[in-house]
Amino acid sequence: MPDLSHIPWTALYCIDAAAVALFLISYYRNCYRKGYRIDFWHVQLFLACILPNMIMLPFARSDLNVVVLGGDLSAVVASLPTVFLITLIGYFAVLAGGAVWRLRAGLGLRRDASRVLDLLPRCSLMLMSSRRILVFQALLCLLLQALILVLYFSSNGLAFDLRSYTFENPTLRPVALLISNYSIVIASHCLARYVDTKEEILLFWTLVLTLGLVFFGARGNLVAIYINVLICYFIMKGSGVSLFRIATLMAIAIVFVFYLGSVRAGEFSPAGFFASFLTVLLYGNNFSDLRDFAWVYSNWDHVSWAGKTYLAAVTSFVPRFASHFRDTWAMGAVTASTVGFDPQVHPGLRPGVFGESFFNFGLIGVIAVGLMLGIIFRRVDMDTKLALASSSRSMRTALASTMMLGVAGALTISSGFSGLYVLAGVYAFSWLCLMVERMFRPRRVLIQQEIG
Numbered sequence: 001m002p003d004l005s006h007i008p009w010t011a012l013y014c015i016d017a018a019a020v021a022l023f024l025i026s027y028y029r030n031c032y033r034k035g036y037r038i039d040f041w042h043v044q045l046f047l048a049c050i051l052p053n054m055i056m057l058p059f060a061r062s063d064l065n066v067v068v069l070g071g072d073l074s075a076v077v078a079s080l081p082t083v084f085l086i087t088l089i090g091y092f093a094v095l096a097g098g099a100v101w102r103l104r105a106g107l108g109l110r111r112d113a114s115r116v117l118d119l120l121p122r123c124s125l126m127l128m129s130s131r132r133i134l135v136f137q138a139l140l141c142l143l144l145q146a147l148i149l150v151l152y153f154s155s156n157g158l159a160f161d162l163r164s165y166t167f168e169n170p171t172l173r174p175v176a177l178l179i180s181n182y183s184i185v186i187a188s189h190c191l192a193r194y195v196d197t198k199e200e201i202l203l204f205w206t207l208v209l210t211l212g213l214v215f216f217g218a219r220g221n222l223v224a225i226y227i228n229v230l231i232c233y234f235i236m237k238g239s240g241v242s243l244f245r246i247a248t249l250m251a252i253a254i255v256f257v258f259y260l261g262s263v264r265a266g267e268f269s270p271a272g273f274f275a276s277f278l279t280v281l282l283y284g285n286n287f288s289d290l291r292d293f294a295w296v297y298s299n300w301d302h303v304s305w306a307g308k309t310y311l312a313a314v315t316s317f318v319p320r321f322a323s324h325f326r327d328t329w330a331m332g333a334v335t336a337s338t339v340g341f342d343p344q345v346h347p348g349l350r351p352g353v354f355g356e357s358f359f360n361f362g363l364i365g366v367i368a369v370g371l372m373l374g375i376i377f378r379r380v381d382m383d384t385k386l387a388l389a390s391s392s393r394s395m396r397t398a399l400a401s402t403m404m405l406g407v408a409g410a411l412t413i414s415s416g417f418s419g420l421y422v423l424a425g426v427y428a429f430s431w432l433c434l435m436v437e438r439m440f441r442p443r444r445v446l447i448q449q450e451i452g
Contacts, residue, residue: 036235068285094377096371309329310356334348
């Protein structure tokens, strides 16, 4: 990639503004005017591309980042034009992928891809087909949460950062990750079935598992349970919900999630939290994708990683402490070591949805990832609108489709790849439970008929 640090910042800001304007025009024409206040296509574009890259560009350049970057500040700022244009290429690749899927182009590739993509929604619908199996697995999740939290509390007292504890005890890290991923899958499916059936026991278990995950220290776990169901709910409401209400709810959620981060760090004072809220929001590690991409790029030796981080992800069923390759090339480890951190104590940086593909395969990787994301974003957008706009609205059908977003996220940022193994395990275990349930169900019905 040529050095683009000489490009005037005025030109970059103009390009940035044009990209944001293109997004806003698309939202107005293809979402707002069609009776929706929010949809998955524009939410995913905003979260993956617009917010962490376009909106954060001027903040990533700010000298206030010196608190995080230290002496690397000038090198990172010099790399920002290059990585910004890389992400811009990725953004347009996402738009192209969405257009290809929407226009049904591809000489049969769309049909073949649908057969593969349909597998996930079918498996999720199978999981939500039985209330008993959801309750049973929620109880199992609670038991697993209790076991690891008892161990954590016995060592640290009542605390809210199990994540840091697992870095100090690496043998527990894969166990905690498995439990958290398992809990997220079951809780989100319980919530979706509750919206359709109003079975209060499922709402109860959703809240119980959420409470347990509060102590795990990863705020993304809590967001992952509710975000897709909430977006589906807004789609179902259509123009019946105002943008102001959506924005207010999102603002409350952001403040709550960020306050949990403050609690995790041992800062319980609301006054102190609000005093530093904007600084943490804009210059912390929450929406730092563009800055982190530039940070890794500025320290990168320009030798391609050649797919090593993806291979490390595929072998994520092997714990890092048991594999020298994974301990070196796992995405968190390699980004941390590239910028000079100790990967044994630092979780690594996150260079956005296009950073890993660029370091491994250059611009070809960025375009490939963008096309893949565009196809999946558009497929989920179309599926959810179809499921929620029909007369027989089904939150379960809509949520089942959104599971493809988790797979897309794990393929673009490989640090979450182990979650795919957990998801596959949940589906397999659920299928087994259903088989057992069906074996005993006819016998129970027969006995009832004989008694009657």
